Amino acid sequence: MSEIINPSVVTIGTFDGVHVGHQKIIDRLIDVAQKNHLESAILTFFPHPRMVLQKEVGIKLINTIEERKKIIKSKGVDHLVIYPFTKEFSRLTAREYVEQILVNKLNAKKIIIGYDHRFGRNRNANIQDLKELGKTFGFTVEEISKQDVEEVAVSSTKIRKAIEEGDIEKANTFLGNLFSLNGKIVKGKSLGKTLGFPTANLEIKEDYKIIPKNGVYIVKAHLDNKWVFGMMNIGTNPTVGGDTQTIETYFLDFSQDLYGQELSIQILKRIRDEIKFGDVDQLIEAMNNDLNYTKSYIQDSKAINND
Ligand SMILES: Cc1cc2nc3c(=O)[nH]c(=O)nc-3n(C[C@H](O)[C@H](O)[C@H](O)COP(=O)(O)O)c2cc1C
Numbered sequence: 001m002s003e004i005i006n007p008s009v010v011t012i013g014t015f016d017g018v019h020v021g022h023q024k025i026i027d028r029l030i031d032v033a034q035k036n037h038l039e040s041a042i043l044t045f046f047p048h049p050r051m052v053l054q055k056e057v058g059i060k061l062i063n064t065i066e067e068r069k070k071i072i073k074s075k076g077v078d079h080l081v082i083y084p085f086t087k088e089f090s091r092l093t094a095r096e097y098v099e100q101i102l103v104n105k106l107n108a109k110k111i112i113i114g115y116d117h118r119f120g121r122n123r124n125a126n127i128q129d130l131k132e133l134g135k136t137f138g139f140t141v142e143e144i145s146k147q148d149v150e151e152v153a154v155s156s157t158k159i160r161k162a163i164e165e166g167d168i169e170k171a172n173t174f175l176g177n178l179f180s181l182n183g184k185i186v187k188g189k190s191l192g193k194t195l196g197f198p199t200a201n202l203e204i205k206e207d208y209k210i211i212p213k214n215g216v217y218i219v220k221a222h223l224d225n226k227w228v229f230g231m232m233n234i235g236t237n238p239t240v241g242g243d244t245q246t247i248e249t250y251f252l253d254f255s256q257d258l259y260g261q262e263l264s265i266q267i268l269k270r271i272r273d274e275i276k277f278g279d280v281d282q283l284i285e286a287m288n289n290d291l292n293y294t295k296s297y298i299q300d301s302k303a304i305n306n307d
């Protein structure tokens with residue numbers, strides 16, 4: 001973790017999704033920073049505390065740590081400080097944590113924090129304790145109200161649920177952005193080309209990334225300096241006897257080799273469930289229907305966005 005030399009205003013949290021509720025806190029953080037001539041910093045823990053303390057839960061996150069870094073940077077926050085959350089770290093007392101991290105490493109002069117934030121060994125300390133420690137260490141504490149905190153927590157949970165149910169449009173509305181999957185294009189079973197629909201297989205290295213419900217989706221990706229639309233299948237390819245989950249996209253009006261490339265694929269809309277067809281001809285017919293549906297979606301969205 002890098003140290004922040006200049007005095008800062010800090011907020012602490014996971015910020016999973018960096019959604020419209022988080023955006024309000026980020027706006028506040030930047031506003032306080034500017035008015036007080038401080039640098040703005042978000043302190044986040046990675047791996048997520050629940051990944052370390054409750055491994056069995058297997059939590060899924062909307063953003064990988066790399067995705068979160070990128071989005072937060074794009075919002076104009078000066079520092080995203082990622083502190084490695086370990087069992088040893090979780091045993092620091094509240095005072096040790098405040099002194100070692102918030103004061104010595106982040107040089108915090110102001111801390112913006114939820115009314116119910118708890119910290120230190122066994123989550124012993126609360127916002128009142130933080131205010132007291134502020135008197136010793138020279139920072140002040142600004143509280144985020146119950147209502148604002150609940151809005152944020154509820155929408156991260158709501159977004160995860162919407163993604164798991166395949167309701168990408170709802171997730172995108174809450175995110176104020178398009179949900180995306182990022183990874184590398186790898187070789188598949190080499191069946192796609194024979195079906196007339198070559199598909200780029202996306203390999204996501206982070207096992208904690210949330211994956212939408214199996215099914216077919218309209219997507220877009222930035223390839224070769226332009227936006228290309230595609231249709232993505234998430235599933236096990238039951239028609240051709242597959243059994244492991246793959247994420248594969250056929251890109252429209254595109255014919256280049258994508259193997260080995262890092263791709264960011266943004267998901268726009270769900271089309272249908274993945275189906276186990278009786279034979280490959282039925283699958284091809286369904287893919288052609290998906291193609292027609294996708295083309296008319298693109299036409300309509302072009303009419304709306306005028307691009
Ligand atoms: C738009 C689209 C829809 C698809 N729908 C289904 C489906 O409903 N059922 C299915 O078994 N496979 C479906 N597939 C997956 C094909 O079976 C898959 O593309 C084929 O197995 C090629 O795999 P490969 O890329 O590993 O060669 C779909 C693929 C695409 C691109």
Ligand SMILES: Nc1ncnc2c1ncn2[C@@H]1O[C@H](COP(=O)(O)OP(=O)(O)O)[C@@H](O)[C@H]1O
Nearest residue numbers: 188189190192193198199251254255257258259
């Ligand atoms: N329109 C396209 N959409 C997706 N991939 C394409 C397209 N045109 C060419 N490709 C290339 O073809 C590969 C997919 O071919 P495919 O026969 O499905 O093989 P495999 O399943 O072994 O990856 C992609 O990874 C990409 O490199």
